[in-house]
Amino acid sequence: xxxxxxxxALLTVAVISLAAASWLWRSTSSxxxxxxxxxxxxxxxxxxxxSELDASPAPGxxxxxxxxxxxEAEAAGSPAKxxxxxxxxxxxxxxxxxxxxxxxxASIRLAVAQRQNFFGRPVWHLQAFAHTQNAxxxxxxxxxxxxxxxxxxxxxxxxxxxxxxERGEKVDRVLRMTSKKxxxxxxxxxxxxxxxxxxxxxxxxxLRTIDWKKTPEVSSPVxxxxxxxxxxxxxxxxxxxxxxxxxxxxxxxxxxxxFQNGAELKDTQFALSLANAPARTPVLLEAEIPFATVRxxxxxxx
Numbered sequence: 001x002x003x004x005x006x007x008x009a010l011l012t013v014a015v016i017s018l019a020a021a022s023w024l025w026r027s028t029s030s031x032x033x034x035x036x037x038x039x040x041x042x043x044x045x046x047x048x049x050x051s052e053l054d055a056s057p058a059p060g061x062x063x064x065x066x067x068x069x070x071x072e073a074e075a076a077g078s079p080a081k082x083x084x085x086x087x088x089x090x091x092x093x094x095x096x097x098x099x100x101x102x103x104x105x106a107s108i109r110l111a112v113a114q115r116q117n118f119f120g121r122p123v124w125h126l127q128a129f130a131h132t133q134n135a136x137x138x139x140x141x142x143x144x145x146x147x148x149x150x151x152x153x154x155x156x157x158x159x160x161x162x163x164x165x166e167r168g169e170k171v172d173r174v175l176r177m178t179s180k181k182x183x184x185x186x187x188x189x190x191x192x193x194x195x196x197x198x199x200x201x202x203x204x205x206x207l208r209t210i211d212w213k214k215t216p217e218v219s220s221p222v223x224x225x226x227x228x229x230x231x232x233x234x235x236x237x238x239x240x241x242x243x244x245x246x247x248x249x250x251x252x253x254x255x256x257x258x259f260q261n262g263a264e265l266k267d268t269q270f271a272l273s274l275a276n277a278p279a280r281t282p283v284l285l286e287a288e289i290p291f292a293t294v295r296x297x298x299x300x301x302x
Contacts, residue, residue, distance in 0.1 A: 086208050086280040089114045093281065094299040096245065100292045105136035108296060110204070110282070116149070118158050123149040126201040142166045150202035155209075159188065160199035162225050173225060193228060197221040207233055207272065208280040212252050230259040233272075242273050242284050246298035249275045249283045266290075 089112055097106040113125040126148040132140055147161040162173040176188040177197060184190040198206060203222050210218055216235040221228055237253040256270040273284040285296035 085205070086278060087112050087205070095285070095296045096299055098295045098297070099136070102135060104134055106130060106132050106142075110201070112205075115152065118149045121158060122152045123158055124152055124155070124202075124205065125149055126205060128201055140167065146201060148199045148201035150198065150205065154196075155198055155202040155206040156196055157193075157199040157202050157223065160191075160201075160223065160225060175223075175225060177223070191223060193223050194221045197223050197228070199223055199225075203231060204272075204282065207254065208274060208282070212254070212274075213238065227260065230262075232257045232259070236271070239276065240273065242275075244283055244297035244299075246283065246301045249273075249277075249281075251275050251283055 091112040093110045095108040095110070096104050097108055099105050107130070109127075109129045111127040111129075113127050116123055116125050128146040130142065130144045130146075131137075132142040143165040145161075145163040147159075147163070148157060149159040150157050157177045159177065160175045162171070162175075164171045164173075174188040175191040176185050177191050177193050177199075179193055179195045179197070181192075182190070198220050200222060203220060206220070207218075210233075212235045217233065219230065219232040222231045223229075233254050233256045235252060236255045240251055240253050242249045242251045251273040254272045254274065256272060258265045258268065258270065267288075267290045269288040271284075271286040272282060273286075275281045275283050281298065281301070283298045285294075287294040
């Protein structure tokens with residue numbers, strides 16, 4: 001598949017605007033045939049379906065069958081305590097993407113599937129779906145799905161999944177986050193990350209929970225499925241008027257900076273506009289990258 005960068009900061013910012021725009025970088029970048037290099041649990045043994053992945057500039061895991069997840073909906077009336085969140089289970093947000101002078105080249109949907117138990121831990125099951133359309137689909141058919149299982153209290157990632165279908169080539173990756181040298185799980189690749197690491201979808205929802213008047217700047221490690229980044233978000237303007245197909249909103253404009261190995265990504269800028277309403281809905285995701293300008297607009301207000 002095409003190489004990835006944290007344009008999942010176009011979704012994360014919106015990660016930026018990471019899951020929503022990670023597909024974009026792949027669809028326009030040169031295709032890389034060198035896949036990730038898993039580390040076998042046994043010394044010098046050939047790669048096994050059960051593997052480990054160090055979250056570093058090294059390549060990520062190979063193709064694998066989708067894992068069977070030990071998740072189930074929490075029993076009604078018995079959820080663990082959690083801080084208030086600006087969304088509710090079942091939320092679905094639809095977006096359209098414009099790339100430079102090309103309009104409506106992709107549809108993107110962000111969804112909060114439900115709250116679940118994930119191996120005994122309460123999590124939010126977050127999803128993103130991306131499909132190219134119109135002129136772009138004729139040259140690059142893409143139908144991608146991203147799944148995140150993120151902690152209900154702080155949105156740190158327990159598992160991140162990429163189910164990609166690009167030009168008929170399908171890849172499924174299931175990445176179990178861990179910061180300890182635990183044995184590789186039987187149904188996923190163990191991704192060794194820093195404590196507190198979020199995935200692109202968890203990062204987006206985390207940014208929605210911030211009271212930007214009280215906390216004008218936050219940072220977090222973010223793992224996009226291949227590389228680990230340092231993402232820093234800062235309030236740029238607390239009140240801007242944003243007009244998108246979903247309506248006219250007064251929003252807070254957040255600028256997002258992405259760093260790798262201590263250096264900021266060059267010629268790359270991201271911004272996320274969150275409605276100044278209780279739901280803090282992401283209404284506009286913007287990215288300026290070396291080859292294009294990207295604008296992801298909310299189609300329908302929830």
